[in-house]
Amino acid sequence: MTKSPQSPAAYWITSARQSDYTIRAAVTRSCAAVALVVAYALTTSAWWGWIILGLAFLGVYMSLANGLYEGREDPPGEWLARVALRSGKGTKGDFSANASGIIETASALLLPLLPAWAMGDLWYPRLLALVGAAGYLASVTSAIFVDTTWFNPDARLPGLALRLRSAVAAGAAAIMAAEVMPASWDSGQRGVVALVCGAVLLVQWRIRETDRLLTWVAPYSAAQRQEGRRDITDAAHTTVGGQMTALRRQLERHKEQDPELWYALIQVDGAMRETLYMDRDPTSRSDWPGLLLGQLDQVSGQYAVPIVFDPPQKPFADQDKETARFVLHELALNAAxxxxxxxxxxxxxxxxxxxxxxxxxxxPFQPGSWQRPAGGLERVARHLANRHGSLAWDSTSDGKVVTATWRTAVREELPQEGS
Incomplete structure (x- = not known):
């Protein structure tokens, strides 16, 4: 998988459990570091290994401080915890590095050197240290690549970062193997060392399972939102829909006497239909093309005529939205x-x-029926003329086509076809 499931719901879930996960991951790494210290103390060891172990514990402490104090009003008393907390707050939700992450990543890459090059020949202390180093590396890798940033819908994920994430476990295992395999191991020990290095590959399974689980969050959330709207739309059907249909039928007989009132009724009726349409499609937007889709949906249901319309996407100037709603609805209604x-x-x-x-x-249109005075087509043509446009029709092999044109309201803001 080369793409993480970015969605508001997935980001909310990972953010909500971030503090708890940070604490548990820090405890896991502290156990791995303790195992390394015990093993390191049981055999002859190089002095520089203690520096790496100190860095590992420093990173764990700062990560633990982030998890414990994140979201709390009272600041930590220790200055180092305050530094860790300030560093972590400034990087949540984006790819900026923080102090604890940098220290822990460096420690995770250096710890495998201890059992390979800094310890004596005793097998069991070296094995314990090797397992501790693998556990620390796996925990840090997992924490980085299931961080909330990967699920933030507002974060722009670089393509290189996504490709790295899809194979990060293999890279971590390869780095560890390159560090430890060239060291002196007995023939029977070398297979165990390779197995411990290969165990780091399980991190990729952890990442993929997290992605797969959160992939279902967005459609489930949309379904829940749709279910939550069901009572509202049912009420609109029973208490408003019938009365609106009856009022529309009455005023339709007199729309020539008061076309402005008729147009206003169409807008109100379309707004109600949009509410009903969103009950079926929770991804529909009310600004564009939602209201128009609701109007066309009403025409389709009233006359039992299927209407196919694939609306272009925004940006749309408000005046162009109003023109499209009025013109397309009137022409579809006339055809039906x-x-x-x-x-x-x-x-x-x-x-x-x-x-x-x-x-x-x-x-086809009969003589005298095309743009008859005070008719719907005449109103459409007059509206288009005010927008420097026109209305025309032509016969086709299977019916007819009506073509409406109008000039854009804000030319520089709208995308051209093919751009």
């Missing part, structure tokens, strides 16, 4: 009312001009 069995809508940007094509398999 006059015999279309299937409707497809395409919207694209060419230069500074939006072009909308509404295809349907209904009959």
């Amino acid at each position: 009312k006059y015999g279309a069995a299937e409707i497809s809508i395409q919207l694209r940007l060419e230069g500074d001009l939006y072009i909308a094509d509404i295809h349907d398999d209904g009959p």
